[in-house]
Amino acid sequence: NYFAEYNIGEFQCVGETVGRGYTAYNVQGHDQKGTLLFAEVDCASGELLRFDYYEDCSEEKFDVENSKRIAEEFLTKLGYENMTAVRVRENGTNADFTFVYDLDGVVVYPDMLRVQVCRTRGIVTAMDATKYVKNHKERQEPTTKVTLGEAREKLHKGLDVESSRLAIVATPKGERAAYEFVCAYGEERYVIYTDATSGEELAIVNVKNLG
16 A cells, blocks of 8 residues: 555565564565565564665656655645655656754754655656654653754854754654754754753754765
8 A cells, every 4th residue: 555656566574674673574465577676574563664675766856855855745735744845866867855853942853764766757666654653742842941042153153044943853862842953054054953951062963964
């Protein structure tokens, strides 16, 4: 049912994958052209964890915005709600989107999944939802002790803040509420995370290094 629109022949179980906190059936099938689709399905819940459809993409017939809409529609069909795209990478003729759960305007990075869209055919050719399936749970909107303005005042004066929002991020000490600032500094762009309780700087990431 996950791939009803892909015209895949009969799926076969070809093994199992044991990951951190899950066990998945490895299943595969081929379309009418012989193109392979390989997927991992959670043994306990039946949820689709990840898949790759090895379709050849050689032309850019769909722009990034249309590709994003295709990715969003695919996630809706799978039952994902309140997801927002936080970044996109153009990988040749593919568009790779990172989605996270949106908790009333707070982006929840532990609940992350990735979707790849072939810009030749306008279909989703890969997805990885393992982090989302592992981490997603009912959460309360986080409380803060530091305001957005106070956190912004702590930034280096030479930074040009392009956008900001409240987020939940994963750290070695567990999940923490943090303000996310996208900033420009000369020719470079950075994402800076500031703890929304203590005002401590948690991380500085060059946009080039974001996955």
